[in-house]
Amino acid sequence: MCGIVGLFLKKDDLRPRLGDMLTDMLITMTDRGPDSAGIAIYGAQGEGHKITVQSDTPVEDFAGLDIALGEALGAPVAMKQADTHAVLTVPGDALKPAAAFLEARGLRIMGAGEAMEIYKEVGLPRDVAARFDLRSMGGTHGIGHTRMATESAVTTLGAHPFSTDEDQCLVHNGSLSNHNSMRRLLTEKGFAPKTENDTEVAACYISSRLAEGANLGEALEGTIRDLDGFFTFVMGTKTGFGVVRDPIACKPAVMAETDDYVAFGSEYRAFADLPGIDTAKIWEPEPATVYFWERDA
The missing domain is CATH 3.60.20.10 (Aminohydrolase, N-terminal nucleophile (Ntn) domain)
Structure with missing residues (x-):
């Protein structure tokens, strides 16, 4: 139920x-x-795509994440943090490399898209x-x-x-x-x-x-x-x-x-x-x- x-x-x-x-x-x-x-x-x-990620240790994992991702992509990245989740906005053509970068850092991707943000927890x-x-x-x-x-x-x-x-x-x-x-x-x-x-x-x-x-x-x-x-x-x-x-x-x-x-x-x-x-x-x-x-x- x-x-x-x-x-x-x-x-x-x-x-x-x-x-x-x-x-x-x-x-x-x-x-x-x-x-x-x-x-x-x-x-x-807006401009770009949103990627919602989750971490069990957000203080450590989200510190400087937008800067590191931006350097890897060679493009500006915006980040909005909410507790264990963060929403990163990346250029539309950078969605796949951005997702690969985030998963390689052990972050869980909740969802991605131009308009959607997902938040879920126990x-x-x-x-x-x-x-x-x-x-x-x-x-x-x-x-x-x-x-x-x-x-x-x-x-x-x-x-x-x-x-x-x-x-x-x-x-x-x-x-x-x-x-x-x-x-x-x-x-x-x-x-x-x-x-x-x-x-x-x-x-x-x-x-x-x-x-x-x-x-x-x-x-x-x-x-x-x-x-x-x-x-x-x-x-x-x-x-x-x-x-x-x-x-x-x-x-x-x-x-x-x-x-x-x-x-x-x-x-x-x-x-x-x-x-x-x-x-x-x-x-x-x-x-x-x-x-x-x-x-x-």
Whole structure:
């Protein structure tokens, strides 16, 4: 049992409040997942690409990291640190060498993209949110997850969201029964998951389908056909977020939409305090159906 939240803003005047509203939604889902929490937040795109990294010893690992990376790339690098995470902004054509440099220094890459930043750690959602000051973050949309570990250890890397492609990430409530066989297949295709978590298998599956030429809707529809088990997936992209449930849809999910936003929650109480919720359209996503909302790139 885990908790998922998502918030897509239609109006720009709500952007400064995105982190605050998502934090309240995340904390409300604590009893669905008290062991770890994470959030992906999509902000304004700037020059270059963002790489979010994590370290268990951030004081030592982040000291002078931007300077060292800049010297290795021969280009300026900006760094923003938040507790155990740091977001480094590098030139767009330097993403791969930058990632190789960071991994060689023992840093864990949480995700990368033009707009996406990912923050996740072990601990109660309220504590994780406070460590990263999530309330202060603005943006256009975001997704979050509170985890109750069932198939793998309680670790930072086991927390959601999982990102296996630029500006894309996935959160999951449920359990996949064929994740081991799918893991072997994906590894053969060059999309090997790095953790034991079945959610990362699903994220790698979607990336593999995209690499094969499928569009995002087709990739999400493929999860219904190829992934066995019970699941609700919420996926974040640079321009929006999508939702899909398995054909039985036994995992709870509810959505709300107003002129200002679209919200997702594992339970209604996740967004019960959002502004204008009393006039929102409320519904339960249909089984085996892909929903997607996006804004202009």
